[in-house]
Amino acid sequence: xxxxxxxxxxxxxxxxxxxxxxxxxxxxxxxxxxxxxxxxxxxxxxxxxxxxxxxxxxxxxxxxxxxxxxxxxxxxxxxxxxxxxxxxxxxxxxxxxxxxxxxxxxxxxxxx
Amino acid sequence: xxxxxxxxxxxxxxxxxxxxxxxxxxxxxxxxxxxxxxxxxxxxxxxxxxxxxxxxxxxxxxxxxxxxxxxxxxxxxxxxxxxxxxxxxxxxxxxxxxxxxxxxxxxxxxxx
Numbered sequence: 001x002x003x004x005x006x007x008x009x010x011x012x013x014x015x016x017x018x019x020x021x022x023x024x025x026x027x028x029x030x031x032x033x034x035x036x037x038x039x040x041x042x043x044x045x046x047x048x049x050x051x052x053x054x055x056x057x058x059x060x061x062x063x064x065x066x067x068x069x070x071x072x073x074x075x076x077x078x079x080x081x082x083x084x085x086x087x088x089x090x091x092x093x094x095x096x097x098x099x100x101x102x103x104x105x106x107x108x109x110x111x112x
Numbered sequence: 113x114x115x116x117x118x119x120x121x122x123x124x125x126x127x128x129x130x131x132x133x134x135x136x137x138x139x140x141x142x143x144x145x146x147x148x149x150x151x152x153x154x155x156x157x158x159x160x161x162x163x164x165x166x167x168x169x170x171x172x173x174x175x176x177x178x179x180x181x182x183x184x185x186x187x188x189x190x191x192x193x194x195x196x197x198x199x200x201x202x203x204x205x206x207x208x209x210x211x212x213x214x215x216x217x218x219x220x221x222x223x224x
Contacts, residue, residue, distance in 0.1 A: 034212060043114065043202055043215030044155070089155065091213075099170050100145060100213070104154035 002028045004092060006103040013110055019077040021106045023090035026071060030092035033066055033073050038087045038105065047088075048075075080110045115139065118203050118216035126224055130191040133219045137184055137205030143167075144186040145206070145213060146178055150199040161186055193223045 005024045013019045023033070032051045036044035050057045050066045050073070057064045063076040077084050087105040115138035125131055137144050146158040157170035161180035172178075175193075180186040190197060200220050204213040 036213075041200075041218075041220075043116075043204075043217050044213075045114070046212040046214070049212060099157045099168050100160070101157055101170075102147075102155040 002026070002101065004028070004090065004101055004103040006088075006090060007106045008104065010107040010109055013080055013108065015081060015110055015112050017080055019080050019084070019108050019110070021075040021088055021090075021108070023073040023075065023103055024071060025092055028071070028092055029094070031094045032092075033064075034091045034093070035062075035064055035073075035075050036089040036091060036102075038089055044089055044102075077108070080108075082110045082112055084108060085110050114214040114216065116203060116205050116214050116216035118201075118219050120219055121217065122220050122222075124222045124224065125193060127193055127195060129193050129223075130189065131193065131221065133188040133190070133201050133203075133221075135186045135188070135203030135205075135216060137186070137203075138214050141205035141207055141214070142184065143206045143208060143211075144180055144184070145204040146172075146186070146188050147202045147204065148199050149202060149218075150196075155202065158188070190221070193221075195223050197221065198223045 003026045034049045035047045038044040048064045061078045065074045087107045089105040091102045093100045117136040119134045142163045144161045147155040158172040160168040178188045200218040202218045204215045
């Protein structure tokens with residue numbers, strides 16, 4: 001069955017450092033992958049989308065890579081700030097009708 | 113503000129009861145998704161509608177049903193409620209099947 005795996009343990013990181021999160025998937029051929037941020041009790045907020053034919057995407061301090069051979073995406077937050085503390089979710093989708101599935105998310109805690 | 117409106121924000125009910133959750137998508141978005149998020153669990157895909165038609169189904173229980181109306185708002189009906197149905201229910205909308213999702217703030221259901 002299709003599986004999306006993200007680090008279940010919280011990532012504790014010092015302000016100013018780079019946080020790196022992983023998203024691995026199996027039994028899936030996604031056309032694109034998205035990353036969302038979710039704060040406690042709030043709805044997820046879209047951050048970045050990367051398509052299968054793209055290796056890397058950047059937006060301000062965020063960077064996403066997508067390796068369809070390894071079936072993995074890496075999400076980087078550079079120069080992290082306490083305001084970046086949240087849970088980050090990856091989601092996979094296809095270009096045809098189908099479930100748009102999310103990983104369980106990784107909590108990031110940035111300390112001053 | 114994502115532009116997606118969900119009502120009610122909070123709902124407390126008893127086992128065996130039936131509730132209806134309502135979602136108004138962003139203006140112009142034809143696709144509506146429903147997700148369930150239990151405590152310490154990720155977003156579980158329930159169902160997707162596009163322009164009034166069901167397009168994809170996840171692990172939605174038979175006690176749950178949904179529909180999307182001609183004005184594009186959607187309702188999720190939960191019946192014969194059980195304690196385990198207590199969760200945050202999110203609605204999301206997108207322009208198409210492959211775009212970013214805009215989430216509402218969720219409806220928190222508590223079944224006592």
